[in-house]
Amino acid sequence: MIHLGAFEHVRDEEREELAGLLKAEYLRGASIRELAERCGRSYGFCHRLLKEAGTDLRPRGGDRVIRPKTDA
Secondary structure (H helix, E strand, O other): OOOOOOOOOOOHHHHHHHHHHHHHHHHOOOOHHHHHHHHOOOHHHHHHHHHHOOOOOOOOOOOOOOOOOOOO
16 A cells, blocks of 8 residues: 655546555455555545545445344
């Protein structure tokens, strides 16, 4: 994963390449927060690039576990 400085601008082809890399990792199961940490940028930046790449984002809150009802 590319690690960027906090104030480094990402433009044009480099931005498209990074968006593609983020999308691929996201589709493999990485969270947006994990991606942000890996590339050294904010959650919002990674979210924006994922949307620019046409990524269908998962619902918030991660996987939900359905627990059976108990009689208590």
